[in-house]
Amino acid sequence: MSPLPNFDERVSPKSEASVFRFVLRVVLVILSLNMARISQSADSPLPGNHPLNEKQAGDLLVSELRCSACHAGIQQDPVFEKLAPDLSEVGSRLSHDYIRRFIESPSAVHHGTTMPNMLASKSAEQKKEIAEAITHFLVAQKHSETRPGLTRAGSFDQGKRLYHTVGCVACHGPREIPIREVDENEDLEDEELVDRPKFAPIAVSLDHVPAKYDANSLGEFLFQPLIVRPSGRMPDMKLTREEAGSIAHYLTGQNPPPQHSVNPQPSLVAKGKEYFAELNCAACHTTPGITPAPKVLSLQDADWTRGCLSNSPGPSPRYELDAAKATAIIASLQEASKQESDKVVLGKTLTAFNCVACHRRDEYGGVHDDYNSFFETTEKNLGDDGRIPPPLTGVEAKLQALALKKVLFDGESVRPYMLTRMPQYGSNNLRHLPDLLQRLHADDEPEVALSPSEDEPELSRDEQKARQAAARTLLGDKGLNCVACHNFNGLPAQLNKGIDLLAMPERLNKEWFHRFLRNPGAYRTRTIMPTAWPNGVAAYKDILDGNTDDQINAIWDYLSLGTSAPIPPGIQEVNTALAVGDQARVYRGRSRVAGFRGIAVGFPERLNYAFNAETGTLSAIWPGDFVRVNWSGQGAGDFNPAVSPITMAQDVSFVQLDKEDAPWPLLPVMTKEAPVNPDPLYPKNLGYQFQGYFLDDDSIPTFMYRLGDIKIEDSSVAIAEQDVKRLTRKITFDSPKPQIILFRALTGEIEKESEGTYRSGKLRLSFPRTDVVLRPQTGDKEKQELLLRLSLPQGKSTIELNYGLLHE
Numbered sequence: 001m002s003p004l005p006n007f008d009e010r011v012s013p014k015s016e017a018s019v020f021r022f023v024l025r026v027v028l029v030i031l032s033l034n035m036a037r038i039s040q041s042a043d044s045p046l047p048g049n050h051p052l053n054e055k056q057a058g059d060l061l062v063s064e065l066r067c068s069a070c071h072a073g074i075q076q077d078p079v080f081e082k083l084a085p086d087l088s089e090v091g092s093r094l095s096h097d098y099i100r101r102f103i104e105s106p107s108a109v110h111h112g113t114t115m116p117n118m119l120a121s122k123s124a125e126q127k128k129e130i131a132e133a134i135t136h137f138l139v140a141q142k143h144s145e146t147r148p149g150l151t152r153a154g155s156f157d158q159g160k161r162l163y164h165t166v167g168c169v170a171c172h173g174p175r176e177i178p179i180r181e182v183d184e185n186e187d188l189e190d191e192e193l194v195d196r197p198k199f200a201p202i203a204v205s206l207d208h209v210p211a212k213y214d215a216n217s218l219g220e221f222l223f224q225p226l227i228v229r230p231s232g233r234m235p236d237m238k239l240t241r242e243e244a245g246s247i248a249h250y251l252t253g254q255n256p257p258p259q260h261s262v263n264p265q266p267s268l269v270a271k272g273k274e275y276f277a278e279l280n281c282a283a284c285h286t287t288p289g290i291t292p293a294p295k296v297l298s299l300q301d302a303d304w305t306r307g308c309l310s311n312s313p314g315p316s317p318r319y320e321l322d323a324a325k326a327t328a329i330i331a332s333l334q335e336a337s338k339q340e341s342d343k344v345v346l347g348k349t350l351t352a353f354n355c356v357a358c359h360r361r362d363e364y365g366g367v368h369d370d371y372n373s374f375f376e377t378t379e380k381n382l383g384d385d386g387r388i389p390p391p392l393t394g395v396e397a398k399l400q401a402l403a404l405k406k407v408l409f410d411g412e413s414v415r416p417y418m419l420t421r422m423p424q425y426g427s428n429n430l431r432h433l434p435d436l437l438q439r440l441h442a443d444d445e446p447e448v449a450l451s452p453s454e455d456e457p458e459l460s461r462d463e464q465k466a467r468q469a470a471a472r473t474l475l476g477d478k479g480l481n482c483v484a485c486h487n488f489n490g491l492p493a494q495l496n497k498g499i500d501l502l503a504m505p506e507r508l509n510k511e512w513f514h515r516f517l518r519n520p521g522a523y524r525t526r527t528i529m530p531t532a533w534p535n536g537v538a539a540y541k542d543i544l545d546g547n548t549d550d551q552i553n554a555i556w557d558y559l560s561l562g563t564s565a566p567i568p569p570g571i572q573e574v575n576t577a578l579a580v581g582d583q584a585r586v587y588r589g590r591s592r593v594a595g596f597r598g599i600a601v602g603f604p605e606r607l608n609y610a611f612n613a614e615t616g617t618l619s620a621i622w623p624g625d626f627v628r629v630n631w632s633g634q635g636a637g638d639f640n641p642a643v644s645p646i647t648m649a650q651d652v653s654f655v656q657l658d659k660e661d662a663p664w665p666l667l668p669v670m671t672k673e674a675p676v677n678p679d680p681l682y683p684k685n686l687g688y689q690f691q692g693y694f695l696d697d698d699s700i701p702t703f704m705y706r707l708g709d710i711k712i713e714d715s716s717v718a719i720a721e722q723d724v725k726r727l728t729r730k731i732t733f734d735s736p737k738p739q740i741i742l743f744r745a746l747t748g749e750i751e752k753e754s755e756g757t758y759r760s761g762k763l764r765l766s767f768p769r770t771d772v773v774l775r776p777q778t779g780d781k782e783k784q785e786l787l788l789r790l791s792l793p794q795g796k797s798t799i800e801l802n803y804g805l806l807h808e
Contacts (some may be wrong), residue, residue, distance in 0.1 A: 007224075008370035035513045045328035047202045050351040051364040056344060058332030060352050061325055064114055067333075069283040069310075070317075073298030075337050077431055080352050082114065083231040084284035092141035093221065095227070096262040098212045099138060104131035107320040110208040116308070116317035118279045130275050137272025140264035145240065154242055159250025162243055170357040170367070173203030202357055202367040214259060222426040223690070226426045234355065235423030238411050241694035278607075299333045336803040342439050349433060350392070353425050361392040379417040381496045382485075384526045386417050391524065394512070396437035397444060402680045403507035404434050414503045467550075468566075470543050471558030474551060475501065478569030479540060480532045484570065489563055490590060490638040491571050505560040514552050540656055560701075576629045577642060580604055583699040587627055589639045593620035597690070600639055601701060603718035604625035607725045608641065610716075613690045615667060616682050616705045617653045618716070620645040620765065621631055621803055623725055646763050648807070649747045649785075652683045654707045656741050664744055664778040664785060680743055710735045710792065726804040733799075735792040745801070746786040747777050764804040 035497035045057045052060070062068070063080035098109065104127045106115040119127045164174060209218065223244040225234045238249065275292070276282065280633065282290040307316045309326045321329075340348075347364075350356050358366030358375075366373055367388055377386035399407070406412035409427045473479045475488075485496040488546065504513065515522075518536055520529035532539050533548050544550040558565055578587060581601035594610035598619075602608040608627070610620040625642035651667045665686055668679045679685065687708035694702040702715040711734040719726050747768070748760040752774070757766040771789035778785060790799065 025684075043706070044349065045322075045324040046057075046358050048351070048354070049364050049366060049368075050356050050453065051362070052351055053345040054328045055331045055335050056348060057351075058328035058330070060348060061329050062332050064352075065116070065329075066284055067299070067329075069292070070280065070296055071293040071299050073300060074333070079429075080348060082233060085229050086227070086778075087138055087285050087287065088141055089228075091141060091262075093217045094215070095259040096135060096139055097260055098208075100131045100135040100262075102212075103134050104128065105388040109211075111205050111320070113320070116282070116319045118317050120318035121315050130279075133268045133272035134269035134275050134281075135262055135272065136264045137270075137276055139262045140269045154244075154246030155251050156216070156246070156247045156254060158243075159248070160244035162239075162247050163250055165375050165376055166237055166239070166243075167358065167420045167423065168237070168247070169371050170420070171202055171204050171354055172206050173201065174371065174374055175206075179753070201370050202354060206251060210256050213248070213252060215245065215248045215252045216254065218252060219245040222247055224426075230426070230428060232429040233423035235353075235425045237423055238421050239276050239741045240692065240791055251560075293549075302333070320748055339677070342436055342443075345432075346436055346440065349430070349436070353429065355392070358389040358420065361395075365392070376419045377417050378419070379496050379498070381528070382498060383528050384522060385498070385528060386415075386496075387420070389418070389420060389422070394523070396441035397509060398512045398516075400769050401434050401438055401457060401507055404437065405681075408433060414499050414507065417497060418697055467544070467554040468561075470551070471554040472566060472568050474540065474543060474555060478528075481570065483568050488568060488571055489565070491567065494571065501559055502565065505562075507555060510556055513556060514549075517552055517555075518548070530646035566636070578602075578626050578629060578639075580606075580626050582697060584701070585626065585652055585699065586693075586695070587629070587639055587702050589629065591639050593641060593645055593650075595619075595650055598639065599701070599703075600627045600641075601716070603700075605718040605720040605725060607718035607720070607727060609716060609727055610641070610645070611703060612650050613703070613705075615650055615652045616688050616690065616703075616707075616712070616714070617650055618648065618714075618729065618803075619650045620647045621727060621805065622646060623805055646761065648763075649744065651744070652686055652688055653744055654688070654712070655686055656708065656739070657742075660742065660789070661775075664787075666779055676799075707741060709737075709740065710739070723807075724804065729798050729801045729803065731801070732795050732796060733790075733792050735794060737794050739792055740774075741790050741792060743790055743799075744785055745788050748783050750774060750784040750786055759806070762806045764806055765801060766804070767801045768799065770799070 005042060006552070014175065045061065046052065050057075059077070059079055062074065062076055062084045066082060066084070068074035068076045068081070102109045102115070106117055106121065108114050108366055119130055122130065160176065163169070164176060212218075213221070215499055219241070221228060222237070222239055222243055224236065226236055276287065277290050280293045281287070283292040304310075304326075306314065308319055309321065309329065310316070350359070350361060350365065358365075358367060360366035375387045375389075379386045395404075403412075405420060408423070408430050411422070413422060454639050475482045477483065483493055485493055486498045487493050487500040489502050490500065518531075520527050520531060533552070534546050538548045538551055540544045540546065544554060578585065584604070585602045587600045587602075589598060589600075590596045591600065591610060594600070595612045595614045597613040599611045599613055600608065601611065606624055608622050608624075609618055611617070612619045616654055620641060621646035622641045622643050627639040628642050630638045630640075652665060655665060665682070668682055687706070689706045691704040691706060695701055700715065700717060702713050705714070706711050713732040713734075714729070714730040716727050719728055744762050746758060746763075746765055751759045753759055753764070754770055757764065758774075759765075765786075767788065771791075773787040773789060774784055775787070775802045776785075777783040788799075
């Protein structure tokens, strides 16, 4: 992907006429984008193509502006209430000059902010005095320990490319204007130069960013925005630390303004705390030691010419509201609340979290024409299917509940070719959405009635083989040739590398799968997916007697075999060997030694290991060559060690058991006989959550994950001493309180060599003196498991383990 062109790289006009057309195009496009940034639709209080009426839009605004924080009688809606940012670390995150100016006049510093002007009725001198004192108070709050190297400065050019491709444009608008080459003989009309949209695109201004952050603090925020802003209007875009640093570098600019620090003065800190309490800032910003003021009277019979919605400054907070927003808020507050339908709640959800900027549902939402060109793909032959996020019309019928949760909360993606990423708003904000969609699904009548599986006649072994052979033929190059455009079990398609076919039974509902195969164009109007059963009639009459239901059922059952499904004809497995250079190398993908969220790490010392990110477990170590990957595609292909590895258990490594003699919770195992996962949310149910990783200057990764409220950082380095190689693993815990956890360090046939040193096969593990439990292995009493009992203090603590490879 080439970066967006600079102006001096664009058109080289060949005549005065083409110069004029070029200049005219630039001017008109710039004008259209600038107008899009500041315009609001005259017909709607909210920008974007949303489905809400005035009262419903007002409901969202009341929640966004947190009217219930100060006023009694307003029914709080926890789904849409926008919590204020956490200010406990604001002094270490934001420019102190910006904090002061923002308190003094929020909308003047950040156009479009939902923070009201609390000082609107004060004189200029009073504003400066109060803002200065509150700044000293906020800066004096707790400061986090600075961890050098977490966010790397990043590349300006990479940041520009990422900003315009991963999805930032959908909410913030483009900051560069790509202009296609002009043909000097082209007859251009105004309508061709500027597409006048039917609704104003959302373009939340970022003009304040260079004065608010430096590149490091902005990078940290972009990497984990939900920590500071738990309400999730700024989502987690699944950026690596390097990517976050690059976008931060781009947004803060090549020459950011200087930032001056405030040294908190005790007298001003005390005065600022008084002002903070007096202005009732704690009503929105929870602050230790400050109690919010009692709520004022209900707004049911309010005088709307006074107070927050008035155009005249008074003692009330002053919001930046246009007439349409004010009218919508009044409509929301005046109309009695009533039970809303699931359809309305869904519309509010998709609008509040701006899902409508990328996804279309029914007649609303969708990518705005002004932003369409910024949605890109690495597989251009897939057309809009490869670059535009899928429509949400009927998504409740399309996705299984577990698949939906994985997309919303675990960052699962099956479209690595789509450069726009699915944002993560967090389970705290969207936990209601899967159940909401399931209720909507239950209300819909299926278009294709499938007989329940228990009512289907049981097939003989020969019939099963015949159906599998038929499905394999249909999928292969002698049938429908699905493998020409879809990957299969990580193997790349020859033509277009679309969604892996084996992912479909794991994600889709069977009824939807049937309906889609019968008429793909009904679900995506510009899809390149062909219709193999037009009007329900099979194209291949000689396969399963041309019975459409039998053919589609056979394909579904075949794909449901998962990785045990034989490869259809027309694709070949290609193994690619990856080597390690003079720095560590990281490769992510599925692996038999590390699960479907495996991460392989190789070192120049020719020692390698695999980490299972799904369970937080170091699961394999091997010397010599790095890995072999069975496809050369998009960073998600299967990998396996290049040589025979020392394998370890892939169950969760850390748990808190009610009783320490309780069995270790094991990773669910599925078989042909029992294909359904009995615990699909393992290990989330055990408190584990993977949070990514960052690289140091030598490209060595540090994995970040949580066990309940304990933050864990896990990094390993290779040590080569003469003929001995070992892996030194450092695990750092950050616990909010003293507590005990168990670490499953080894499994198998374990032999104690000395205090703190144990051996299992070709692996020797040593660790500092700590409480140890060596007991029969859960699930295999013939072997043992070594548990370390770790007593964590409040704050940070560290344990170091050494894994030594033994010769025969």
